[in-house]
Amino acid sequence: xxIKMAKFIDKLNKSWLKSGSQLMVGLDPDPSRFPEELKxxxxxxxxxxxxxxxxxxxxxxxxxxxxxxxxxxxxxxELEKICAYIRSKYPxxxxxxDAKRGDIxxxxxxxxxxxxxxxxxxxxxxNPYMGFDSVEPYLAYSNKGVIVLCRTSNPGGSDIxxxxxxxGQPLYMHVAAMVADSWNADRQCALVVGAxxxxxxxxxRNRVGDMPxxxxxxxxxxxxxxxxxxxxxxxxxKGMMINSxxxxxxxxxxxxxxxxxxxxxxxxxxxxxxxDS
Amino acid sequence: xxIKMAKFIDKLNKSWLKSGSQLMVGLDPDPSRFPEELKxxxxxxxxxxxxxxxxxxxxxxxxxxxxxxxxxxxxxxELEKICAYIRSKYPxxxxxxDAKRGDIxxxxxxxxxxxxxxxxxxxxxxNPYMGFDSVEPYLAYSNKGVIVLCRTSNPGGSDIxxxxxxxGQPLYMHVAAMVADSWNADRQCALVVGAxxxxxxxxxRNRVGDMPxxxxxxxxxxxxxxxxxxxxxxxxxKGMMINSxxxxxxxxxxxxxxxxxxxxxxxxxxxxxxxDS
Numbered sequence: 001x002x003i004k005m006a007k008f009i010d011k012l013n014k015s016w017l018k019s020g021s022q023l024m025v026g027l028d029p030d031p032s033r034f035p036e037e038l039k040x041x042x043x044x045x046x047x048x049x050x051x052x053x054x055x056x057x058x059x060x061x062x063x064x065x066x067x068x069x070x071x072x073x074x075x076x077x078e079l080e081k082i083c084a085y086i087r088s089k090y091p092x093x094x095x096x097x098d099a100k101r102g103d104i105x106x107x108x109x110x111x112x113x114x115x116x117x118x119x120x121x122x123x124x125x126x127n128p129y130m131g132f133d134s135v136e137p138y139l140a141y142s143n144k145g146v147i148v149l150c151r152t153s154n155p156g157g158s159d160i161x162x163x164x165x166x167x168g169q170p171l172y173m174h175v176a177a178m179v180a181d182s183w184n185a186d187r188q189c190a191l192v193v194g195a196x197x198x199x200x201x202x203x204x205r206n207r208v209g210d211m212p213x214x215x216x217x218x219x220x221x222x223x224x225x226x227x228x229x230x231x232x233x234x235x236x237x238k239g240m241m242i243n244s245x246x247x248x249x250x251x252x253x254x255x256x257x258x259x260x261x262x263x264x265x266x267x268x269x270x271x272x273x274x275x276d277s
Numbered sequence: 278x279x280i281k282m283a284k285f286i287d288k289l290n291k292s293w294l295k296s297g298s299q300l301m302v303g304l305d306p307d308p309s310r311f312p313e314e315l316k317x318x319x320x321x322x323x324x325x326x327x328x329x330x331x332x333x334x335x336x337x338x339x340x341x342x343x344x345x346x347x348x349x350x351x352x353x354x355e356l357e358k359i360c361a362y363i364r365s366k367y368p369x370x371x372x373x374x375d376a377k378r379g380d381i382x383x384x385x386x387x388x389x390x391x392x393x394x395x396x397x398x399x400x401x402x403x404n405p406y407m408g409f410d411s412v413e414p415y416l417a418y419s420n421k422g423v424i425v426l427c428r429t430s431n432p433g434g435s436d437i438x439x440x441x442x443x444x445g446q447p448l449y450m451h452v453a454a455m456v457a458d459s460w461n462a463d464r465q466c467a468l469v470v471g472a473x474x475x476x477x478x479x480x481x482r483n484r485v486g487d488m489p490x491x492x493x494x495x496x497x498x499x500x501x502x503x504x505x506x507x508x509x510x511x512x513x514x515k516g517m518m519i520n521s522x523x524x525x526x527x528x529x530x531x532x533x534x535x536x537x538x539x540x541x542x543x544x545x546x547x548x549x550x551x552x553d554s
Binding site: 028066068069071072074076080100101102103104105106107108110111113114117118127128129130131132133134135136149152153154155156157158159160161163164165166171174175178 | 384395432
């Protein structure tokens with residue numbers, strides 16, 4: 001019997017439908033900001049992430065661990081554990097590994113193995129600077145997704161992404177077009193577009209049709225939910241993974257941290273849905 | 278007493294002078310290609326890397342572990358150990374962590390901590406797509422170096438890097454100029470330029486003065502040493518970290534693997550020096 005694995009896009013569509021949410025919670029565990037009760041605890045990184053996942057799961061379409069926060073403190077084992085936990089306890093939610101990888105083919109194959117086999121991610125964020133053959137090894141995993149950086153939420157994003165290229169459009173629009181027209185042949189692609197630039201989200205949405213957008217930058221980074229959703233929704237509504245990390249993770253550092261995270265997630269999810277109706 | 282740490286550029290200049298070599302050996306450990314005698318051994322990744330490091334150290338200016346090969350197999354501890362070993366046994370050689378990171382400030386700080394504090398790297402490779410504020414947290418480590426992707430050695434590198442931007446030059450030249458004129462204020466920067474494009478190495482060299490270049494792509498990727506060196510040397514000679522990985526690491530899979538790696542490194546080092554005289 002062949003078990004046919006669902007494609008990333010199908011899993012994401014189902015998750016939007018079933019959860020009714022386009023909120024994605026980013027897992028950026030910073031031990032210096034952990035609640036007091038965890039600070040003396042072994043396994044605090046895992047316990048913190050698990051607490052956040054369980055508290056916010058009712059309000060999200062998925063989770064997005066940011067690998068840098070784990071690798072800076074040597075917590076790869078905790079990342080493996082939290083990814084496995086999400087996959088087993090919330091199999092219907094999407095798991096995006098935020099790694100922003102970009103390397104030549106032979107090395108990219110190693111990173112694909114890391115993201116999909118080791119951390120069980122449904123999709124991984126990638127940097128387009130090294131071109132198509134740096135993305136191809138990930139696309140070889142036909143049931144998995146790649147989420148390509150297009151227009152990032154940081155101020156310096158403009159240094160390169162806003163340069164006009166030969167066809168007269170800024171580089172980020174060229175990347176959007178390239179991914180939509182060429183890299184997305186098997187519908188495995190999505191794009192990262194920062195919430196700090198709603199006008200540019202709208203331009204990207206207009207160019208790429210219903211391709212999913214991962215939108216970081218609401219919450220601590222200051223992006224406006226209303227403007228983001230108006231700009232990023234597809235013609236049928238939905239279409240976005242809108243990420244919030246710090247504003248939810250560190251909503252409280254007291255003993256009510258789980259409840260505070262749940263409340264922050266619930267508020268954000270409702271604000272997104274109100275804007276998308 | 279304040280111990281003043283040498284800057285990366287000074288350490289690199291000293292290493293070129295003392296070793297007489299511009300060869301860098303890339304550590305890309307792939308267990309499926311290990312010599313037979315290691316295949317059944319615990320700790321094979323570390324033992325393989327240590328064997329290569331000791332065999333090739335007399336012929337190199339530094340080592341460049343490629344983190345993807347370690348993270349795909351959960352070998353972060355082995356990477357920590359081999360980096361610590363290089364720093365303690367060969368303190369005069371430069372240690373470059375090839376990670377090609379690129380992320381917003383708060384996350385970039387975590388990656389900088391990973392590269393410099395956890396793995397003790399002298400320098401780390403970075404992707405410029407997210408702009409200056411994605412590089413700034415690394416520059417805050419004043420004795421460390423950043424090596425920015427400019428023109429990569431893979432065929433798909435042209436997809437983005439070869440686009441003409443508004444000032445009429447290809448993007449990789451714009452990146453070279455931006456790094457040279459702006460990001461390199463404290464002489465912490467170097468650039469990655471692939472050996473597969475010697476004409477473009479020459480253009481970059483001409484634009485950036487004596488800034489160090491990390492040049493991958495000789496050996497298994499087919500770059501020509503003679504053309505590379507002619508294109509990449511500074512007006513005084515030297516100026517390059519010319520990387521070879523697979524052609525040296527896997528020169529033999531028999532019991533003579535250390536000797537074969539030493540011989541391959543020695544031949545490459547001599548070929549580089551002959552071309553640079």
